[in-house]
Amino acid sequence: MSDSMIELSGGARAILDAGRDGDGAGDLERARVRRALLAKIAIAGGATLAASSTAAASGTAGSAASGAVAGSVAATGSAAIGPSAAAAFPLAKILVPLAIMIVGGVGGTVAWRAQQPASTTVPAAIVEPTAAAVPAVAPVIMPIEPATPAVAPRPAPAHHAHVVARTEAPTNRLAEETALLAASNAQLRGGDATRALKLLDDYDRRYPAGVLREEVLATRVIARCQLGLTPDASSRHAADTFLRRHPASPLASRVRSSCGH
Amino acid sequence: MLVGRSKAPQYAQPPGLPEIYAQHADFVFRNLRRLGVIESAIDDAVQDVFLVVHRRLGDFEARAQVTTWLFGIVLRVAQSYRRSAMRRRARLSDTPASEIDEVPVATSESPIDLLERREATTLLHRLLDELDDDKRAMLVCIELEQMTVPEAAESLGLNLNTAYGRLRAARAAFNDAVARTQKQMAERGARDFQ
Numbered sequence: 001m002s003d004s005m006i007e008l009s010g011g012a013r014a015i016l017d018a019g020r021d022g023d024g025a026g027d028l029e030r031a032r033v034r035r036a037l038l039a040k041i042a043i044a045g046g047a048t049l050a051a052s053s054t055a056a057a058s059g060t061a062g063s064a065a066s067g068a069v070a071g072s073v074a075a076t077g078s079a080a081i082g083p084s085a086a087a088a089f090p091l092a093k094i095l096v097p098l099a100i101m102i103v104g105g106v107g108g109t110v111a112w113r114a115q116q117p118a119s120t121t122v123p124a125a126i127v128e129p130t131a132a133a134v135p136a137v138a139p140v141i142m143p144i145e146p147a148t149p150a151v152a153p154r155p156a157p158a159h160h161a162h163v164v165a166r167t168e169a170p171t172n173r174l175a176e177e178t179a180l181l182a183a184s185n186a187q188l189r190g191g192d193a194t195r196a197l198k199l200l201d202d203y204d205r206r207y208p209a210g211v212l213r214e215e216v217l218a219t220r221v222i223a224r225c226q227l228g229l230t231p232d233a234s235s236r237h238a239a240d241t242f243l244r245r246h247p248a249s250p251l252a253s254r255v256r257s258s259c260g261h
Numbered sequence: 262m263l264v265g266r267s268k269a270p271q272y273a274q275p276p277g278l279p280e281i282y283a284q285h286a287d288f289v290f291r292n293l294r295r296l297g298v299i300e301s302a303i304d305d306a307v308q309d310v311f312l313v314v315h316r317r318l319g320d321f322e323a324r325a326q327v328t329t330w331l332f333g334i335v336l337r338v339a340q341s342y343r344r345s346a347m348r349r350r351a352r353l354s355d356t357p358a359s360e361i362d363e364v365p366v367a368t369s370e371s372p373i374d375l376l377e378r379r380e381a382t383t384l385l386h387r388l389l390d391e392l393d394d395d396k397r398a399m400l401v402c403i404e405l406e407q408m409t410v411p412e413a414a415e416s417l418g419l420n421l422n423t424a425y426g427r428l429r430a431a432r433a434a435f436n437d438a439v440a441r442t443q444k445q446m447a448e449r450g451a452r453d454f455q
Contacts, residue, residue: 030287032304
C-alpha cells in the first residue's frame with residue numbers, strides 16, 4: 001500500500017514545516033480557558049442542583065434530568081457550541097460538588113474530581129451537602145490563578161475545598177445565582193433578549209455582590225447588543241466598559257463578537 | 262519542532278481531566294485551529310472538547326495514546342464549529358474572514374519572527390482550507406501531528422486501507438493546492454515565496 005504512496009512536494013513540505021508551530025497556545029491562553037472550563041462546569045452543576053431542589057420542593061422524586069445540565073452547559077457557552085458538548089452530559093454527580101467547590105476555590109485551588117459519573121441522578125445528599133455527601137475519592141487538586149476582582153470575595157476563604165463543600169448557605173445561594181444566569185442565557189439563546197435582561201435585573205436586585213457578577217455583566221452586554229440589529233452607542237459603551245474592566249475574561253470574546261468589536 | 266507522538270505520555274492508569282488538560286491543551290488548541298475553527302471561537306471550542314473528554318474518560322482506559330482518542334473528539338467539535346461559523350458568515354457576509362481568523366500571538370517573539378510565523382501559519386491555514394474535511398483531517402494527523410497511519414485511522418474511525426487511500430488523496434490535494442497558490446502568487450508578482 002505504501003509503495004504507491006504519493007509524497008509531498010518540496011514546496012508543500014516546506015509550508016507544513018514553516019507553519020507547524022504557529023497554532024499552539026500560550027500559558028495565559030491555557031490558563032484562561034482552564035478557568036472558563038471550571039466556571040462552565042460549575043455553572044452547569046449549579047443549575048442542575050437548582051432543578052433538583054425545585055423537584056424536591058414540588059414533591060417530585062429528587063432526581064435531575066441530565067438535560068438540565070446540557071441546557072446550562074449550552075447556556076454558558078457560545079452560540080456556536082458543538083452538538084457533542086451540547087448533548088446531554090451526565091455530569092451531575094461530579095458537577096454539583098464542583099459548583100460548590102469553585103465558590104471556596106476562588107483565589108485558591110479548586111478540586112477536579114476525576115471520578116466517573118455513574119448515573120444522571122443527583123443524590124439528595126449533594127443538594128444539601130453534609131459530610132456524607134463528600135465522596136471518599138481523593139480529589140485531584142488543580143491550581144487556578146486568582147479570579148478577577150469582579151468576582152465577589154467570600155467572607156471566609158476556605159483553605160481546602162472540602163471545608164466549603166460542607167457549608168450549606170453558599171451552596172444554595174450559588175445554585176440560585178446559577179439558575180438565574182442559566183435562565184437568562186436560555187432566553188438569550190431563544191432570541192428574547194428583553195426577558196433575559198429582566199432576569200439579569202432580578203439577579204442584580206437579589207445578589208448585588210454575587211459571585212457570578214462578571215458573567216452577569218457580560219450576559220447583560222450581549223443581551224443589549226442583541227436587542228438591536230446593530231449595536232447602538234449605549235451597548236457599545238457597555239461593551240467597551242466590560243472589556244476595559246475584564247480584558248482577560250473568558251467571556252470577552254463573546255462580548256466582542258456579539259457587539260461588533 | 263516535532264509535535265504529537267513525541268509528546269504523548271503513556272499512562273499506567275486512565276488519566277484525569279487535570280492531567281489530560283495539562284498535557285494536551287496545546288494539542289487541542291493547535292488542532293482546532295488547523296481544522297478551521299476561527300479564533301474568536303477557539304476558547305469555547307477547547308472547553309467543549311474537554312467537557313466531552315470529561316464525560317467520556319471511561320472510554321479511554323484501554324488506549325495507549327491519548328492523542329489518538331483526543332483527535333477524534335477535536336475533529337467532531339471542529340466540524341461543528343466550522344458549520345456554525347459558515348452559517349454566521351453567511352449572515353454577516355460583509356465581515357472579511359481575515360478579521361476573525363487571526364494567528365495567536367506569542368509575546369516573546371520578535372516582531373520579525375512574529376510576522377514570519379503569522380505568514381507561515383496563515384498560508385498553511387489557507388491551503389488547508391482548500392481541502393475537504395476528510396483530507397484535511399488526515400493531513401493534519403499524519404503531516405503535522407506525526408501520527409502513524411494506523412493511529413490516524415483509529416483517530417478518524419477508518420480502516421487501514423481507507424486511511425492509506427485518504428492519505429494519498431490528501432497529499433495529492435495539498436500538493437495541488439500549493440502548486441495553485443505558487444502559480445497565483447507568481448502571476449501577481451509576489452516575492453519571497455519559498
